[in-house]
Amino acid sequence: MLAGPSHASLLAALHADCFDESERWGEAAFSGLFATPGIVAWIVLEGESPAGLLMLRQGADEAEILTLGVRPQYRRKNLASRLLETGCATLETHGATTLFLEVSVRNDAAVALYLKLGFALCGRRKAYYPDGSDASVLSYDLTSVTR
Numbered sequence: 001m002l003a004g005p006s007h008a009s010l011l012a013a014l015h016a017d018c019f020d021e022s023e024r025w026g027e028a029a030f031s032g033l034f035a036t037p038g039i040v041a042w043i044v045l046e047g048e049s050p051a052g053l054l055m056l057r058q059g060a061d062e063a064e065i066l067t068l069g070v071r072p073q074y075r076r077k078n079l080a081s082r083l084l085e086t087g088c089a090t091l092e093t094h095g096a097t098t099l100f101l102e103v104s105v106r107n108d109a110a111v112a113l114y115l116k117l118g119f120a121l122c123g124r125r126k127a128y129y130p131d132g133s134d135a136s137v138l139s140y141d142l143t144s145v146t147r
């Protein structure tokens with residue numbers, strides 16, 4: 001389902017379950033992001049239960065993934081894939097042509113997910129994260145999304 005400012009608390013709860021303490025975004029962070037241009041977010045449900053989140057930002061023909069996570073008990077059920085498919089289709093209908101993201105080179109699960117979905121490696125940022133790890137920059141050609 002689409003998420004908006006009224007879901008900031010739920011988004012923060014989902015984020016807390018998906019990320020280490022040092023990486024968590026609180027309710028105020030989500031509220032602040034919704035007050036900025038180009039934000040679109042979804043919560044994926046497993047049955048009735050909120051299971052994961054995706055937040056994107058679009059500016060003209062480019063977009064970026066701000067955050068993506070699935071609660072541990074709901075992983076490997078294609079929920080992140082579904083979130084990304086929904087996000088990509090929406091961005092494409094809104095005129096975006098390329099979707100970018102940064103992911104730690106140590107995040108094997110996320111890197112595997114993005115490569116499986118057709119994202120391509122396009123850069124590397126040295127010591128990008130607080131733990132000193134590099135980020136891989138990946139991109140996805142949204143013009144390849146089939147309607």
Ligand SMILES: CC(C)(COP(=O)(O)OP(=O)(O)OC[C@H]1O[C@@H](n2cnc3c(N)ncnc32)[C@H](O)[C@@H]1OP(=O)(O)O)[C@@H](O)C(=O)NCCC(=O)NCCS
Pocket residue numbers: 018019068069070071074075076077078079080081082101102103104107108109110112113114116
């Ligand atoms: C990365 C993450 C979002 C994946 O969510 P998910 O719902 O489990 O992903 P999916 O079920 O859609 O996985 C699709 C494919 O991605 C790959 N993949 C996902 N998790 C994987 C893992 N732990 N190890 C290896 N490959 C993995 C597999 O190819 C998988 O297909 P398969 O299950 O048929 O083998 C989830 O592990 C997560 O929330 N991690 C913590 C937060 C995070 O790192 N977010 C990304 C920041 S950029």
